[in-house]
Amino acid sequence: MMADVDPIRCDLFVIGGGINGTGIARDAAGRGLKTVLVEQTDFAAGTSSASSKLIHGGLRYLEHYEFRLVRESLKERETLWRMAPHLVRPLRFILPHHRGLRPAFILRLGLFLYDHLGGRKLLRKTKSLNLRKDPKGTPLKSRFKKGFEYSDCWVDDARLVIANALAAKRRGATLLNGHRFLDAVREDRDWRIRVEAPGGKVIEFQADALVNAAGPWVEKTLRDCIMSEDAHSHARLVKGSHIVVPAFYDGPRCYTFQNPDKRVIFAIPYEEKYTLLGTTDVPFSGDPAKVEASEAEINYLCAAASEYFEKSVQPEDVIWSYAGIRPLYDDGEVNPSATTRDYHLDLDTREDTLPLLSVFGGKITTYRCLAEEAMEKLSPFLTFSLDDWTGYTPLPGGSLPEDVTPAKALKHFKAEMRTRFSWLEGETVDRMCNAYGSRIRTVLEGTESLDGMGTHFGAGLYEAEVRYLMREEWARTAEDILWRRSKLGLRLSKNEQAALAAWMSANTD
Known part of the structure; x- marks a missing residue:
């Protein structure tokens, strides 16, 4: 079915209404580009609302020598906190030392780097704890004697996506929620794009550049909807699941646990009355639209928490669970937990024109940096300023009275x-x-x-x-x-x- 009106002209067309898509749309629109974004279901309906709700440096990424990613992530904690103080807030994490796993001096060295790599100014530094004497150790089993307390940040992930969508709209972008991307083909001078509206009407667009930020659907979009012989696919789909249980300890502190499989599990106070536990790393090959926490994952998270907390957590305690699919960049690692969380931007062009930029990997913490790099890659094909503006401009709702913090x-x-x-x-x-x-x-x-x-x-x-x-x-x-x-x-x-x-x-x- 063809459109019954002339195509709508734009500079940049973005596929995907998750954090990366809306972040790129905000950045592009703020640089004066006529931008259109299409989302097939709802903003943040996929991976971007299924995270651990953390803006964090990724302490365990240091083990894989991903110093650039950790440094960038650490710097972004305070940048995003200033941009959206209503959505981002500081947290203190307790990391107990588990004898038989990582040595205490390794944890302390990692946290020293964590404190100093990112130019920390507002967040409190790490300190050592005697868990038997400090009240913060009260919820833990008595065999945990030593621990560390460090800083990271919480974020309302889905609302961060909405804030970026609102910011893009405020700067002139067109955002189409509940619209299905059908296909895109390169013509002589532009991309010809078709989108299906909720009622079935087909809308056509013409664009100078196309961004594929479809998240878990990035490869499917390349394969089935974009006719690009040179397009590359690098996605490795990994499922991460979380569970929510009634709060079983007092206080605002979060807890970080090491596991023998080298996974790290977080326990985070959630929505005032609950505790959030997550996450898992499980290879995934099904339909990303039909994903849920498995019984094995729920049992795994309960067992991991029960290893550390005095009060055990049982599967019957779970009142809600959710799962998301991470479209990680496939770097060849066998273990999903060791696969890089860094992002990769794949640029496909035809005779130096009509670029197609596909987004692989990434994490919510670094979405703004990803958007800036995406615009830098597109700069040879579109006319706009490369000034760094996004980190200094509050997101909608973030313009609060100035204060010390x-x-x-x-x-x-x-x-x-x-x-x-x-x-x-x-x-x-x-x-x-x-x-x-x-x-x-x-x-x-x-x-x-x-x-x-x-x-x-x-x-x-x-x-x-x-x-x-x-x-x-x-x-x-x-x-x-x-x-x-x-x-x-x-x-x-x-x-x-x-x-x-x-x-x-x-x-x-």
């Missing part, structure tokens, strides 16, 4: 918003500040009382917020809101979730 700025902003919206539950105001930052004013625009918020669906989710998410953040289904725009799916009952779905269906234009 982003954490203090957010704390003061929450206090201000609690006063401004005193008629709304304080817990709800805090949640909305964490999700929207300074855009909370946009979410609640025109509402001056609880009655003005409309229908209450449960857990502090009101009609006014749902309308905002549908109008401004591309939400189309209850799942979009409950599991990506928020994690309120953990708190709403099945009946409340069904009521939300019915309301959205009845109020969709």
